[in-house]
Amino acid sequence: MTYSLTDDHRQIQDLVRRVAREKVALRADDIDRTAEYPEDMYALLRELGLFTVPFPQQYGGTGSMLSACIAVEELGRVCYNTAYLLVVQWIPFGALLAGGTPEQRERYLPGLASGQLRAAFSTTEPQSGSDVQGIRTKATPVAGGYRLDGAKIWCTNSHVADFILVAAKTAGTDGKAEISLFIVDKGMRGFEVGRKEDKMGARGIPSCPLFFDDVFIPEHNRLGSAGNQGFKVVMEAFNQSRPIIAARGVGLAQGALDHATEFIQNRAAFGQKVSDFQGVRWMIADMAMQTEAARQLVYRAASLVDAGVAGRELAPIAAMAKCFATDVAMRVATDAVQLFGAAGISAEYPINRYFRDAKVLQIIEGTNQIQRNIIAGSVLGKPQRR
Ligand SMILES: Cc1cc2nc3c(=O)[nH]c(=O)nc-3n(C[C@H](O)[C@H](O)[C@H](O)COP(=O)(O)OP(=O)(O)OC[C@H]3O[C@@H](n4cnc5c(N)ncnc54)[C@H](O)[C@@H]3O)c2cc1C
Numbered sequence: 350m351t352y353s354l355t356d357d358h359r360q361i362q363d364l365v366r367r368v369a370r371e372k373v374a375l376r377a378d379d380i381d382r383t384a385e386y387p388e389d390m391y392a393l394l395r396e397l398g399l400f401t402v403p404f405p406q407q408y409g410g411t412g413s414m415l416s417a418c419i420a421v422e423e424l425g426r427v428c429y430n431t432a433y434l435l436v437v438q439w440i441p442f443g444a445l446l447a448g449g450t451p452e453q454r455e456r457y458l459p460g461l462a463s464g465q466l467r468a469a470f471s472t473t474e475p476q477s478g479s480d481v482q483g484i485r486t487k488a489t490p491v492a493g494g495y496r497l498d499g500a501k502i503w504c505t506n507s508h509v510a511d512f513i514l515v516a517a518k519t520a521g522t523d524g525k526a527e528i529s530l531f532i533v534d535k536g537m538r539g540f541e542v543g544r545k546e547d548k549m550g551a552r553g554i555p556s557c558p559l560f561f562d563d564v565f566i567p568e569h570n571r572l573g574s575a576g577n578q579g580f581k582v583v584m585e586a587f588n589q590s591r592p593i594i595a596a597r598g599v600g601l602a603q604g605a606l607d608h609a610t611e612f613i614q615n616r617a618a619f620g621q622k623v624s625d626f627q628g629v630r631w632m633i634a635d636m637a638m639q640t641e642a643a644r645q646l647v648y649r650a651a652s653l654v655d656a657g658v659a660g661r662e663l664a665p666i667a668a669m670a671k672c673f674a675t676d677v678a679m680r681v682a683t684d685a686v687q688l689f690g691a692a693g694i695s696a697e698y699p700i701n702r703y704f705r706d707a708k709v710l711q712i713i714e715g716t717n718q719i720q721r722n723i724i725a726g727s728v729l730g731k732p733q734r735r
Contacts, residue, residue: 354678
């Protein structure tokens, strides 16, 4: 399948690129240094109507994953944290759209699309991240709903979220434990958001632990219908939103390349510009080549989603896009720091921010080892245990 950018895609690209350069770039270092949630950037994205981009047209969106990737890439090129504001909103959106009841969609999606509501998504617990089946938070059925008990960690955006989608174990119809998602609204009795992590990267959007002490969750706050179909549907939906995560890698790599290029053209050594050394030129060539390859893979994965490709056909391509683009982001950011020399280590220059943020990308939303497991599984099938 081939793809090309339409006028609509280019329009979004032009708009976001201009805003990113003129407004977002100026705030990027400050957000990282202070680790303060950027309310001004949130207001800017809201004003521009960007939260609605991937939403179906009935919510005022484009319904296009490729458009969403382009917006994230352009913001991520100058500021990881501002791009994250979109992504962190779109994860619960994807879950609700795929697995929510009509009433749940009606209740939450218009607010998420406009940016009036903020949300978060939480599966990770102290003893289990990649291994989602290892979660211990449990939802016990009671009259009219459930009682939620347990604790989570690393829930990004939770401190400002109006609601959080929380994964918990509950007894299935056959008596076996199954995982479901519960909508925990801000202020529910017994629910607390803990102190924010002091993070190496992604510093502007806090990640916090969550505590649930006998929290009553009404039946209509369980995502989808009973039975863990709801959770399975949501996991499927995450394949579709994976290109957005990958687009952050492309934006980050491009931004690191931009900074490195500017620096070496203005730095001299041994009587010539650093950008004139052949060894350095080849490094830049490799960085540009990898970034473009990542971009093409991400755009292709997004275009497949837009063309309605799903399930097993999409999963390995989406995993390749996430894994490749974020590995490229790490490599390009590492080389960019190298090209800055000692200035790359100094907080005076922005490049070490790219390096720290790139590392986060290889870990979140399914580590890159987990993505490789998905890809290998599509080639070799499941490993056979003897
Ligand atoms: C900045 C940040 C934001 C986050 N935000 C959220 C959020 O909003 N909501 C949320 O629920 N979680 C969030 N997380 C948590 C994140 O999803 C987990 O950290 C991630 O899934 C990995 O889990 P873990 O840290 O427990 O590592 P583990 O799963 O313990 O893995 C440790 C190491 O072992 C490797 N590994 C594990 N299993 C396998 C395997 N089968 N094959 C090969 N290697 C394997 C991993 O890749 C990793 O390198 C966030 C994390 C960070 C850093």
